[in-house]
Amino acid sequence: MSIKSFAAKLFAQKVYNDTKKWSANPLSTQKKVFNNLITQAADTAFGKDHNFSEINNYADFAKHVPVRDYEGLKQYVDRAVAGEEDVLWEGKPIYFAKTSGTTSGAKFIPLTKESMPYHIQAARNAILLYIYETGKADFVNGKMIFLQGSPVLQEKNGIKFGRLSGIVAHYVPKYLQRNRMPSWETNIIDDWETKVDAIVDETMKEDMSVISGIPSWVQMYFERLQQKSKKKVGDLFKNFSLFIYGGVNYEPYRAKFENLIGRKVDSIELFPASEGFFAYQDKQGEKGMLLLLNSGIFYEFIKSDEFFTESPKRYTIGEVEIGINYVLIISTNAGLWAYNTGDVIQFTSKDPYRVIVTGRIKHYISAFGEHVIGKEVESALNEAMQGTNVRVNEFTVAPQINPKEGLPYHEWFIEFENEPDDIDAFALKIDAAMRKQNIYYDDLISGNILRTVVITKVAVNGFQKYMKSIGKLGGQNKLPRLSDNRKIADALNNKKL
Template identity: 55%
Template sequence: MGLKSALSRPLAAFVHHRYQQWMRQPVATQQRVLTSITSEADRTAFGRDHDFPSIASHADLVRQVPIRDYEALVPYFNRVKAGEADVLWPGRPLYLAKTSGTTSGAKYIPITSASIPNHINGARDALLHYVHETGKSQFLDGKLIFLSGSPELEKVNGVPTGRLSGIANHHVPTYLRRNQMPSYATNCIEDWEAKLECIVDETLTERMTLISGIPPWVQMYFDRIRERTGKLVKDVFPDFNLFVYGGVNFEPYRAKLFESIGRPVDSIELFPASEGFFAFQDQPGNPGLLLLLDAGIYYEFIPIEQFFELNPPRLSLADVELDKQYALIINNNAGLWGYSIGDTVRFVSKDPYRIVVSGRVKHFLSAFGEHVIGEEVEQTLREAMTQYPEVEVVEFTVAPRISNDASEPSQHEWLVEFARPPQDAAAFAAALDAGLRRRNVYYDDLLRGNILAPLRLTALQPGAFQRYMKSQGKLGGQNKVPRLSNDRQLADGLLIAS
């Protein structure tokens, strides 16, 4: 056992003990966070506009601060971006995390000196909880790869700005720097395919023990390894035993990923975003992610079926129920207030509070009133793949196919890129349809009423998703394919790429 792995064990025990303290008082911990962050920000422009000194409870917060998304907060964000101080949080931000995908163009999310520890410590503590729970720490003595965006930052009115993963790269602890892969120069390559080739060059002969990244991009890395060597990943990296991931549900990728590796490996799921690091898998094998309640973030939850109402109910942690879908709302020490991050979660435990990430508020399919969510289609696909074990899926998405012929009902179209297709495509499609009907009563009603026809399964050509993402400038990094759409833009683009 090396020095790093040996020293990690007492540190892991210390961190675990510290977590237990706030886990025993979750609601009181959240109240302390609310009091702390609103009092800290009461002299900011936002704090004055929303009378922060009067906020002492969740009810006060609901009364004083409306729910907003990025577009609704753009006037404040633009002032921050322009260099103004004391707008959303005291002073100026330490960084601006740049993301894409809104109607306002690029988003610039502030990261402050108060909030940066949440991003860094969340990932660290996830690894330390794994060490504490399993006793396995040897991975810290090998090479660790983090497939991420470029760490090169630009200055926007004097504030360093870039992708969150690039910003986090500057805060990798010194004791892990020697273990970190790829090199800084390789990490700065913008073109994902060129970058991937250099990553393979640098890692092929190294003792890799931990690999981290979004599953579809890790799969591309594994595919390149196999193309170069003709070997399974386990034979190239025999000491690789820990996979860390986040951003998408792992299950649709699990079979192909493990087939590429050649054996199962332990995994840790994270729930990071530019707006904050919210949760991580604290117990191996437990799908629930521990919600971080003492990290400068005060959480609110809106029942997803009421999210689009004019004044939807806003629940505190004390009010949530198990197995219900909630839109996640945050208030934090980066200066995000009543902020809808766009993700939906479901509680699977309240002692402690653990969640699963179930989808995106805007990524649902309700072209016909069915309101299908991401978790439902992912569970449906996983179930069908269990019934047809020969099937391996690279990537998939679901879109409406609206008929212009009154005699021919509309339907859902599942666009799937298979690594190994089903032997009986019609039977596999029927299994998908039956699984979704069981999970979504509205979809079932639409089929029973002949308003919708059974789904159409469209197998895409190999590489279709990669070609489409490349055409959109979204290949690699932290980019993800939406599971569900209410229009044909993504579907038609994929058909062209196929």
């Protein structure tokens, strides 16, 4: 055992002990976080506008601070971006994580000297808890790759900004610098396809042991490795033993990954976002990720089926139930207050609190009142693939409200690696799985309001071409699993893709 492996195991024991302490006391942990947040932000512009000095408990907070999305906080964020101090949090942010997807264009999510360490600690602790549980630590001696955005940052009014993954790249500890790949020169390449090719060239002859990134983009890296080496990834990297991922559900990709790798490897799921690092997988055999209750984030939850009502009830950690879909609301030491993340989660455990991500509150299909969410379409596809040699590269789902003939339907756009022998029978398997999960969808099929699922095959690399056409190829960009309109569907039907 190397010195580095031995030290990792000792550190893992400490992190496990610390984690056990706060996770065993969830309510007091969250209360402490809440009190610290209110105290530290009392003299900010936001704190004064929302009477933080009068807030003594959560009920006071819920009374004074309404739930907002980015647009609701934008007036404060704009002031901070302009260089004003003490707006949402004490002083100035040290970074802004730049993301996209709002009605007003780019979002600038503040990162402060208090919040930034938690992004780094969470990713580190996820790996250390894996070491503690499994006893496997030899991988720390090999090369590690983190597929991420460019670390080149811009500066405005004395504050740096860029992609979160690019910002985090500046915080890789010195003891990992020699192991970390790709090189700085490769990491700053803007064009994603050029960057992937350069990463392939750099890593092909290295001893890669850990590979991390969003599954769809790691898949592209694996495919190019295989094309160039004519080998399975697991044969090329003999010591590759750990895949770390986040951003999307891994299950739809698992069969394809195991085929590309040629064997199974352990994996760790993460739940990071620009707004905060919310959870990570702490047990290999447990469903769900440990919700990080001690990381400078106070959590609230709104039931997703009540979210769009006039005054939905806000729940705290002690009031949640297992198996219910909740919209995740956060207040943080980066200055986000009762902030709607847009993520929908379910609790799988309350001792400790573990969650799975079931979708996005804006990514759903309810064109006919069916309330279909991301988790349901992913589960249906996985069920249909069981016991077959079907493999899927990527997929998305959209409603077809006005077909040229017949009843409306849900249209599944699927890029197959291995197609089913009978595409119609495969579609019926998906449909049956959907009907078991969603009673509203089942009622619509039974009542002849909808016809069963229709599959439209997408050409090889069709989804990559689509993402490239909208300027979102690679990095941290994710294809929505489903949408309530035909925007993506119409683009995929465009023969130019």
